[in-house]
Amino acid sequence: MNQRTRLSMLVIQILIVSLLMALFGRLFYLQVAAGPKYRDAALSIQSRDTVYPATRGLIVDSSGVPLALNRTGLAVTIDRLALDKQPDKGQAVLKKLAKLLKLQYEDVYRKTRLCGELEVGSRSGCWTGTRYQPIPITKEASTNVALQVVERPDEFPGVGATPIAIRNYPGTVGVNAAHILGYLGPLTDADLAGVNGKTYYRSESIGKSGLEIQYDSYLRGIPGIRTVIVDRKEAITSEGQNTNSIPGDHLVTSLDVRVQAAAESALADAVARSRASGYRADSGAAVVMDVKTGRVIAMASYPTYNPNMWEKGLTVKQAEALFSEENGVPALSRPTQGRFAPASTFKVVSIIAAANAGYDLKKSYACPANVKVGTRTFNNFESKAQGTASIKQLMAVSCDTVWYQISFDEWLRDGGLSPIKNPKDYFFKAAAGFQINTKTGIDLPSEAAGRLPDREWKKNWHEANKDFYCNYREKAAKSQQTQFLLLLAKENCLDGDKVRAGDAVNFSIGQGDTLVTPLKLTQMYAAIANGGTLWKPTVGRAIVKTDGTVIKTIDPVKTGTIAADRKTIKFLKESLREVILTGTGARTFAGFPVPVSGKTGTGEVFGRNPDGSLKDNTSWFASYAPSNNPQYAVVMMLSQGGFGSPNSGVGVRKIYETIFGVVNNKIVPENVLFPDGLPTTLPKISPATKVKTNGGK
């Protein structure tokens, strides 16, 4: 060998050693340094989880009557793995199945596709689970159909029938309660991504609204998971972990199906009555609350929908109807999400304001036909003068002008348009004592807060809107440029950031920018009834395990005290009783054997309906009973329902009739719903619990 050859051989040897060293280094990286990462990757390639959803907990009323159950349905399911093995990928089978189930082939096809397999935009109805679990085509097949499928496996390869749990809202005694209960639905990508900090499995259903979402973490339980190790062809090679599902806990509510049913039918009747008198009555709400705890006994919303329609598979048409304005947006829960001007029901706030401002409530005040406030004249309701009378009597006849005067005087005392430092703001402060601009905190999702149009709110409002009003001619639609509106715009532009005399006057009778939800007004009247305490409204009462162990009780929470002393509250109660005895509520409650206290309200609504007609008044009736020892607060509201007393008032009376067992102005003892008071102990929970028919005796 010569020198050059020797050198070449050395270089070659070094090259070969370094090649093997490179392999060695790479091997070290893959197996030792990055080993855990690859182990996880391998595990996710090999393991398949099948999720067995847990039995969902029941939702029951305060005496144990089920509001939400699990019914067993017969599901016809598709095994995608078997279907894909067909030469035509199962097309023929699906067509035959669609015919048997009387469904459209396209719908059936879509239901069996994973969402990722379909084009964006045509995914509705797609299967959100995995291909390793049976895909339900229908959950409510007849036994006959199921048998046909099961007995002819050669004709229906990959099709099975299996009993399946369906969430069911039984509607005992005609109860709907759709807005309280909510419904279940498939998981969204956000749910799966753990946006709310919980882990879900793709095939689970979760609460989408109402109590179902509020208490979902208790109700859903823990799904069972069977993990298998599969090979590349998805054949199972070994079993991994296998955990059984743990059933969800039951939710006991403070609702009572009988009161709930009564509230719903009284509301529907009130809507019908109001429409018969020529009002639009597009929607309404009724709330029944225990004044001593804030517990909700019934809560009705009109219009409503069938809560079972989700489990049956919502059609596009049904989904659209839920949000259609023409149908009154049935999806909206009026008691918690509808905001309306409280009108005369708000005069309880004005009485407190006047008392706090030092007015002697026992004295007589004038109730003229109108009050001049600056250049504007504010008329009494129907421009009727009521002479001079005590505040109590003026409350009974719902005089407005007395409050215009007091509110205007107080506004002037606070400096008018150039407010003094630290203005007294008796009216705003009295309203703030009821916390009207915050949510009540009820255990239901998406609650709306009321609106307190005080000085701060005005400032913010002006900041946000001055551009529009100061350039009204350019920015507003032509149809909105009437003489009056142009004037109003100019005013809003100039001093919209200030509380003007008109604002103060309107506020004193619950008009103007003041808004409350029916639930809030119920809480306010309950507070007056119980002596001044604001209780957080609750629907849930307790979470109970399947074996009966109480996991959690939902106790009443005091959120505040109203800004009125004992004397004022006593006076308020007397005034509210006077309304029923001699005032605007007298005719409605004539002869009623249980003493009721309350207030009517007829709220003017500014604006037009979609068809161009002017909006009708909001009809309110807020009350509590029995007057001497209050137990229930009952409020009804009819949007565009006309006058307070004849429409809402009669509705409220009907609810009391059910509660107190009143027939023809007489108490029928066996009809009294709670002869021993509201239930204080938790009921035994069973899907079979029946409604008590004679007051539990």
Added chain:
Amino acid sequence: MSLVTPRFNYYKNRSFFAGFDPILTAAVAALLFIGTLLVYAATRDWYASNGLDPEYYLKRHVINIAIGCALAWGTTLIDYRLLRAYTPIFWVLGVLGLGFVLIPGLGSEVNGAQAWIALPGGFQIQPAELAKISIIVGMSMILSERGHDSDIPTNKNVIQSLIVAAIPVSLILLQPDMGTVFIISCSVVTIIAASGASGRWVVALILVAIIGVFGAVQSGVINEYQVKRLQSFVNPNADTQGSGYQLRQARITVGSGGLIGTGLFNGPQTNGRFVPEQQTDFIFTVAGEQLGFLGSSVIILLYLTLLMRAFGIARRAIDPYGRLVCTGVTAWFAFQTFENIGMTLGLMPMTGVPLPFMSYGGSSMFATLIGFGLLQNVHARQRG
């Protein structure tokens, strides 16, 4: 000292292991043994779960090894210097075999390459494997010819040797089998470097190789599936079902083995057959998963031992022919090992190259064991 000494009796009966390098033999035996276990581990559960004979691959692998060992032993029987005389015959046979596979109806296509000749009884032969030997011995013969007093080959010798390599290589390019072309090219450059030829040849050849690869990709001579393989090497996530899938699965399988592995016969990735061609080209994934870093390191160390011993034989060879043959065989083993394990670990692009001494497959086993026989032959003759 004359090249042929009377002490060598070409036709004398020799015992099987006489004159064998014990360490080289032990390393190859260990690789054959581990390879057999891995082939069995890669196929046992798969065949059993399909109701087939779980020992199907094991049996055939053992038979392949037996035939390969017989061939290796046969290779050692005749002094390589005598074999040198028959070199042209081997070369022509190799070229004929390569030509044969390209004739439609005679050669069969597997994985996009027309590289196989089907034999009766379900056996197949891959002439390209055996052509590696033809090229090595053919080049070595020409480059070791000494028509003058110089110790280095003339330029004419180098050109002749390149033609000897180019003819079979172009036939393999037609199949096309890029992995084999790559390994042969590396071996050719190595042989030329070891022959003592001018360093300019080596540099020039490397440049030609780079330009050739670039030109082939650009001009579309290379098949689409090969371009895809290259692309998926650069970006393994691009083609998640094709070759990118295989490379990713291979890496996951090796990586999931960790330090000590899942235990022989125990790998869920292997038993789930997530990596294709596990008993052949991707046999190292089985080692990676089931034997872990420790076991896989032992295999690489065995290859290192084998290559160093083989290199030692080349250096100590008593004549240039022996030296060049051994260098060629060593380079072949080294580059094929590197290409195969490198592909498994994601260091090299995917080509269908088996792992010497371990992968299932007759042709490769026979060829590598014949190469092993050549090494032993030269070893046996280097000391008297």
